Amino acid sequence: MFKDFVSNTAMLVSSFYVMGQLFKNRPLLATSPLSTKLYWGISYGILGNILMIFSIKISTTTIADLRHLVIVLAAAFGGFIPAMVASALIVIGRFLHFGYSDAALFASIGMLFIGIISSGIARLNYNLTIKAFFMNLIGLFILTIVFTINIEDPIVLKKLLIMHYIFSLTGGFIAYHFSVFIAHSNENQRKLKNSLIELKETQHKLEKSNERLNQLSYVDGLTGVGNRRYFDTKLEKAWLHAQSNQVPISLLMFDIDFFKKYNDTYGHLTGDYCLQTIAQAIKNLVTEDSGYTLCRYGGEEFSLIMPAANQENAEQFAAQIKKTVKELNIPHINSEIAETVTLSIGSASFIPGPAAKPEDLIRLADEALYTSKTKGRNTISVL
Template structure:
């Protein structure tokens, strides 16, 4: 009999480990969402039914196992809802698996009563460990009453209850702390995952302007090139920089220069590049780039004109500029239909050459090229 109870406890603890992994993204606690409590309650109910399939058969209608611990742990971690869901499922299973008779009805009633009691104890302002212990004791007390009604042999009854109490208290202790450890471990892993995700996102963001950086530009352009390489759709790249920005820094100072970059980046990001498939990046220094998949040469040119007008509308003073008294841009636009036989470097060179052409032709202008 001891061996059977130990096997039941081992199955219980192993099942908790599996459940902890299955629901690692849906931890169970008193403030969990209602749906999460139902998921866990159903799982504990299934576990209780599995434990009954490996129960100790005392006589033709009476069995003993650790099914109450599934309800106890459900109540200890999630409160009344998962405890009641589990107890109802276990109560139904007791009748379905072992027949409809006086013993099974009494056992089912005891199981459901255990769920109600555990739900009530979960509301007490006690330490969580103490509440789990009280739930376990009350579950054992209810089991004692049920077994005393169903077993006539006093010697058999005391023998079963002795083993039941010992294994239940020890098994309940280990089960509680195992699930608590799993919950803390899963929470730590989730926090680490979120931290890594945040760090990864930050590694793609330019610290000054808050837009995508060169690293993100390189990765995105490569991805867009690969995606369009086997289609006939165009890919447009716009590159632009601020005219005479070095003179701007020399005149107004680097802090004002930084503010100028931030103002330009915010203006373009918030008013022009709101489309999710467009990527606006700081390419380096005062140079910016825009990746425009599925945009043809004419559309790219129109977008470049919008950028130019948007920055001119800011009217940022630039008394050291040789072409205007406000900040202006030189813009290069390049459009190509990506091919698998070439790579994105070709498009970058085209856009860079267009930008160079705008500079050599007097700045504050747009040049474009397409293949």
């Protein structure tokens, strides 16, 4: 009998570990969803049936095991529903495994009473450990009545009750605290998992924010095209590519003719809108596959980096820009050369040698722009 109770206790405790792993993301609490309580109730009921299969046979109709602890723990953690589901399955299993008898009937009634009373105790506002202990005691008291009715031999009854009380109290203590440990362990794992997920989400958002900030640091706030910093970065990259592969690179520098007079005439807000309109119109000319980069160089001056573009390509694109701005028909009554806004454009192209620097290309394009201004503006000059 001693070995059988030890085996029952070991089976009980090890089964709680398996159940804890199966439902580690669905903890059994009084506030758990109905589906969770049903899952746990069915699992407890199956465990109770397993304990019955390996029970201690007192007589042909009477058995002893620790299945009442299954009902006690179901009630302690989940309340009425899992306790009664487990009780019902244990009662059904009692008749299926061992057939009908008066002993089976009394035992089944006892299991149902344990489930009902334990569920009532679970609703009391006391410490969970204390409630589980009293559930176990009441369960033992009910089983004592059942065994007293079913067992006629007083010696066997006395020996059974002593062993049952010892293993129910110690086994119940171990099983309860082991269940609490598993529940806390699973909760900590869930918290850790959620923390890792939140950390990854935060990291992803931070990366996105940094990427966005990085992009904003390269964008001109008014026109939405690249700023001077972006110009320097892209020109350096395009220059190194042209230098190492010995291919041409071109640079267009252009600004709005008599823009100061435009601001004085129409106001700075209208001047800002003029810059935005022209920048967007030119930006629309630049296709992604061209590799060209439009930037605001400063004030009313813009630049266009043209990797792998020779002088002819640069002149053609400059003419296209000039034509596009003219077609915008932005009024400029105080312009000295036209009634609408116009551009002066400087173009520079060459294949950089080993000693050449990006500043050389900028200087040539700037000189070409200056030439356009001295020639009367609204024109294209090439160096």
